[in-house]
Amino acid sequence: MSWRRFVLHRLWQALVTLLGIATILFLMFRLLPGDPTTTVISPALSEGTRQHLLEVYGLAEPLWIQYPLYLKNMLTLNWGLSFSSREPVFAILGYRLVNTLVLMVPIMFFAISLGSISGAVAAWYRDSGLDLGSLIFGFTSRSVPIFFGGMLFLIVFSYHFNWLPSGRMHSSLFEASGFIGTYLNVDFLKHLIGPLVVGTLYYMALPLLLMRNTMLEVLGEPFLQVLEAKGVTQRAILFKHAARNSLLPVVTASSLMIGYAVGGQVLLETVFSWPGMGSAIVNAVNNNDYPVAQGAFLLMATLVVILNMGADMLYAYLDPRVSYDEH
Amino acid sequence: MSIRTRLAHIELPGASGAMDSIGRRLGSHWDIVTRYRRGTAGLVVLLVMVGIAIVGPYVAPYGTETIIRNGQVVSSQSPSVLHPFGTNWVGQDMLSLMLRAMRTDLLVGMLSGAMVMSIGANVGLISGYYGGRVDSILMRITDLVYGLPLEPFAIVLISLTGPSLVNIVIAISLILWRTVARVIRSEVLTLKTRTYVQVAKDRGVSDRRIIYRHIAPNIFHLLFLYTTFSISWGIIFNAGISFLGFGDPNRLSLGGLMYDSWAASLWPFAWWTFVFPGAFIVLLVLSVFFIGQAYEEVANPQLKSY
Numbered sequence: 001m002s003w004r005r006f007v008l009h010r011l012w013q014a015l016v017t018l019l020g021i022a023t024i025l026f027l028m029f030r031l032l033p034g035d036p037t038t039t040v041i042s043p044a045l046s047e048g049t050r051q052h053l054l055e056v057y058g059l060a061e062p063l064w065i066q067y068p069l070y071l072k073n074m075l076t077l078n079w080g081l082s083f084s085s086r087e088p089v090f091a092i093l094g095y096r097l098v099n100t101l102v103l104m105v106p107i108m109f110f111a112i113s114l115g116s117i118s119g120a121v122a123a124w125y126r127d128s129g130l131d132l133g134s135l136i137f138g139f140t141s142r143s144v145p146i147f148f149g150g151m152l153f154l155i156v157f158s159y160h161f162n163w164l165p166s167g168r169m170h171s172s173l174f175e176a177s178g179f180i181g182t183y184l185n186v187d188f189l190k191h192l193i194g195p196l197v198v199g200t201l202y203y204m205a206l207p208l209l210l211m212r213n214t215m216l217e218v219l220g221e222p223f224l225q226v227l228e229a230k231g232v233t234q235r236a237i238l239f240k241h242a243a244r245n246s247l248l249p250v251v252t253a254s255s256l257m258i259g260y261a262v263g264g265q266v267l268l269e270t271v272f273s274w275p276g277m278g279s280a281i282v283n284a285v286n287n288n289d290y291p292v293a294q295g296a297f298l299l300m301a302t303l304v305v306i307l308n309m310g311a312d313m314l315y316a317y318l319d320p321r322v323s324y325d326e327h
Numbered sequence: 328m329s330i331r332t333r334l335a336h337i338e339l340p341g342a343s344g345a346m347d348s349i350g351r352r353l354g355s356h357w358d359i360v361t362r363y364r365r366g367t368a369g370l371v372v373l374l375v376m377v378g379i380a381i382v383g384p385y386v387a388p389y390g391t392e393t394i395i396r397n398g399q400v401v402s403s404q405s406p407s408v409l410h411p412f413g414t415n416w417v418g419q420d421m422l423s424l425m426l427r428a429m430r431t432d433l434l435v436g437m438l439s440g441a442m443v444m445s446i447g448a449n450v451g452l453i454s455g456y457y458g459g460r461v462d463s464i465l466m467r468i469t470d471l472v473y474g475l476p477l478e479p480f481a482i483v484l485i486s487l488t489g490p491s492l493v494n495i496v497i498a499i500s501l502i503l504w505r506t507v508a509r510v511i512r513s514e515v516l517t518l519k520t521r522t523y524v525q526v527a528k529d530r531g532v533s534d535r536r537i538i539y540r541h542i543a544p545n546i547f548h549l550l551f552l553y554t555t556f557s558i559s560w561g562i563i564f565n566a567g568i569s570f571l572g573f574g575d576p577n578r579l580s581l582g583g584l585m586y587d588s589w590a591a592s593l594w595p596f597a598w599w600t601f602v603f604p605g606a607f608i609v610l611l612v613l614s615v616f617f618i619g620q621a622y623e624e625v626a627n628p629q630l631k632s633y
Contacts, residue, residue, distance in 0.1 A: 013470065020471040028487060143612040145563050147570050148585070148605035151594065159595040166595075256473075256506075263476035267567050271589075281479050282571055285486045293486075297479045305474040 006316060014309045019071075021301045025294055026070050030063065074298065080291035082284075089295040093280065097299055099169060100265055100276035102183055103195055108258060110196070111203035116250050118204070119211025120243040123219060134208060142205040146264055149198045150271035157194065165191050167273035195272040202264075206257055207250045214246035248319055255311030259304045366621025372614035376607075380433045383426030391427065391579070393418040403597045413599035415584075416591045424579055425604055431580035432562055432611060435496055439561035442500035444554045447507025448546070452538050454508065455515025466512070472505045478567060485573045492575045499564050507553045511546055518542050555619030559612045566608050581608050 061069075073079065079089035122134035141149075158166040165171065169191050176182045218224075219242055227237050266278035273279065277296050284292035394401045400418040404410055412421035454465040481498035488494050518524065519542065527537050568574060569582030570589065581604040588600035 016467070017471050017474045020467075021474050024471075024475075028483065139613065139616070140609070143559070143563075143609050143616060145566050145570070145582075145605070145608060147567060148601070148608065151585075151589070151601055151605070155595050155598055259473060259476065263478040263480075264567075266476075266478040266482070267570065270571060278478075282482065285482050286572070288486075293483055297476075297483055300476045300479050301474050304476055308473060 003316075007313060010309055010312055014305050017305050018302060021305075022071065022074055022298060023067075025297060026067060029290060029294060030066070079295040079298075082292050083289040084287055084292075089291045092292065093277065093295050093299055096275060096277045096280045096296070097303075098179075099274065100269070100278065103192065103199070103268075103274060103276060104261060104265055106192075106196055107199035107203060108254075108261060110200040111257075112207050112250065112254055114200065115204040115207030116211045116243070116247065119208040119213075119250075120215050120238065120246065122208070123212045123215030124238050124242070126216065126219075131212075134212065138205045138209045138212075141201050142209075144202070145267070146198065146202045147267040147271045149202055150195070150268060153194055153198050154271070164194055167191075167194070167271070169275055195268050195274055198272075199261075199264075199268055203257060203261055206253055210249050210253050211243075211246055214249050215242060218242050218246045248315070251311060251315050251318060255308045255315075258307040258311065262300050262304045262307070265300075365617045369614040369617030369621065372610055373618065376429065376611055376614065377433065379426065380429040383429055387420075387423035387426040389420035389423040391419055391424065394420060403593060403600070405597070406599055412603045413597065415587065415600045416593050416597065421584075421599060421603055424584055425581065425607060428579035428581050428584055428604070429607065431492065431575070431578045432565060432582070432608065435492060435499070435565040435580075436558040436562040436611070436615070438492075438496045439499045439503065439565075440554045440558035442496060443503045443507055443557040443561070444550055446500060446504035447553070448511055448543070448550055450504065450508040451511025452515055452543060452546075455512040456519055456534065456538050456542065458516075462512075465508070469505050469508050472502060475502055477502045477564060478571070481564070481568050482571060482573050485568070490573050490575055492578060495565055495568055495573075495575065496561075498568070499561050503557050503560060503564075507550070507557065510549055510553060514546050514549060515542055518545055552619055552623050555615055555622070559615040559619070562608065562612050562615070581605075581611075 077090045079093075081087065082089055082092055085092065118134055122131045125131055154166055157164045170176070170182075170187055171191075174187050176185070182188065224237055224242060227241055228234075232241075265276065266282060268274070269276045269278035270282055277300055281293055281296040281300070284290070284296060394414065395418070401410070401414050402418045403416045404414045406413045410420050410422065412425065414420055415424070450465055450469065454462045454469075477499070480502060481495070484498045484501075485494050524537060524541060527541055532541075565574075565580070566582030566585070569580050570586045572586050572590070574580050574583040574586065584604040585601045588594045588597070588604075591600075594601050
């Protein structure tokens with residue numbers, strides 16, 4: 001399979017996966033206990049509006065007629081109206097998605113890069129205090145639930161020392177419009193530090209432990225001794241040769257990690273009252289606002305699928321040994 | 328190595344392979360000590376935790392009632408001799424609540440471990456052994472599950488089916504089996520080309536018997552390992568789901584106690600109401616994780632999964 005065909009194939013696979021996820025959601029909201037009309041249309045609406053919406057979403061029809069209609073509505077981004085705010089779901093979630101991404105992308109960037117670097121350094125100074133320290137950090141950070149880490153961070157840095165805000169994305173009096181006005185200012189950055197640090201420390205553990213392990217293997221290989229004999233500096237050997245050859249497993253694991261991170265965003269955003277997709281879905285479920293819950297879920301799943309696909313392509317691109325075949 | 332199987336690509340460890348690697352690793356004294364120590368420590372901590380979970384409710388110094396002393400509710404008291412882990416804002420003794428809560432966390436961890444193991448092992452065995460159409464369908468489903476973010480899936484499912492321990496276990500297991508299935512499948516792909524499987528086939532042994540009697544015993548080491556990881560993830564995810572307020576309302580759990588602390592908004596001024604339950608979750612997760620890790624590094628150094 002050529003690279004081009006591989007990319008097309010992977011895109012096709014992602015689409016099929018998304019279709020499957022949309023179907024699961026459809027079945028969950030309609031087949032599980034409870035009146036499906038109350039999970040799709042607010043019971044608080046007047047009878048006339050209810051009837052109208054029942055028709056629009058085809059809820060009075062049997063499932064096999066509802067299903068294609070549902071898919072069409074999902075595809076055309078006609079995701080219904082929020083029960084609580086009466087606004088279109090997609091409009092509400094668009095803003096939330098940006099907020100989630102401005103937090104999650106830096107977390108993933110720092111977690112993967114800092115994790116790999118510290119893993120490589122730990123392996124290089126194997127059996128030293130530094131190595132032991134990084135191992136202890138890795139195991140602990142992996143085992144501390146992210147919301148617990150968040151609460152500990154807040155109690156120390158916000159409540160005890162009063163250095164950082166105790167959550168949310170802006171101070172209460174802050175008003176801004178536009179992307180730059182919202183995200184490029186000191187107020188926003190101050191609010192970003194907490195969830196960014198907690199998220200990075202939590203997700204750093206996996207790349208760190210993986211990198212350390214792979215490096216230990218690579219460091220035993222003879223080509224490094226040849227380089228040393230040729231007079232290449234230690235620093236260059238560590239970062240240019242050994243670390244580079246240990247990166248593949250980290251890339252592989254990253255795609256899984258990103259999947260967990262999208263879900264984990266729910267906890268992180270709840271602890272830090274961050275107005276993203278994660279807190280949106282929690283609020284929606286708590287308020288029985290099913291259209292928003294469904295939309296948020298679908299968007300988060302899409303994010304996972306897209307990021308997984310990206311990691312797969314990156315992996316295939318980086319590793320020439322990979323065949324693009326199925327098995 | 329293909330794109331899909333690379334995640335689960337593992338070299339087959341024969342018994343001799345395991346012995347070799349132990350021998351090789353004896354060279355590094357520091358390594359072997361910490362490795363075994365880690366496993367032993369994990370086992371000891373876990374056994375203590377299980378002991379606490381079993382006898383906890385019977386030895387708890389207080390009940391779950393609001394404690395009134397000298398005509399006053401002992402609300403949000405910091406740790407003292409009378410209340411080693413303090414009291415919460417309702418005036419309940421934290422230690423007594425935690426002694427009753429441990430059961431739920433352990434139970435959810437073990438039940439989801441068992442369920443993840445049985446779904447994952449069967450999907451992996453069947454998919455790998457039969458190949459072809461069965462394999463593509465099962466692997467498509469596995470890919471699909473990889474697209475589902477766990478916490479959102481769990482809270483939507485639980486809000487529709489009701490918060491109960493069983494529903495939480497189901498929600499967690501429906502997601503986590505995917506890794507086990509992939510790992511087992513890729514192992515079975517190698518195993519089924521072995522001579523003994525071919526011989527069994529030629530002799531007309533049924534597929535079912537080959538899968539469960541001849542191939543399955545050879546994946547137990549992997550299964551054990553991934554079950555320990557699933558248990559530790561199960562405990563973490565259960566804590567998270569409970570922390571979001573979707574825990575079983577009829578049961579105390581460590582994550583649930585943290586949710587109570589969080590929801591009371593007094594937690595920044597009463598650290599003991601969430602630090603102690605949180606620390607116990609960490610201990611529980613670490614102990615299970617260490618057992619799996621020690622086993623992994625001694626028995627199969629090729630495996631790397633955190």
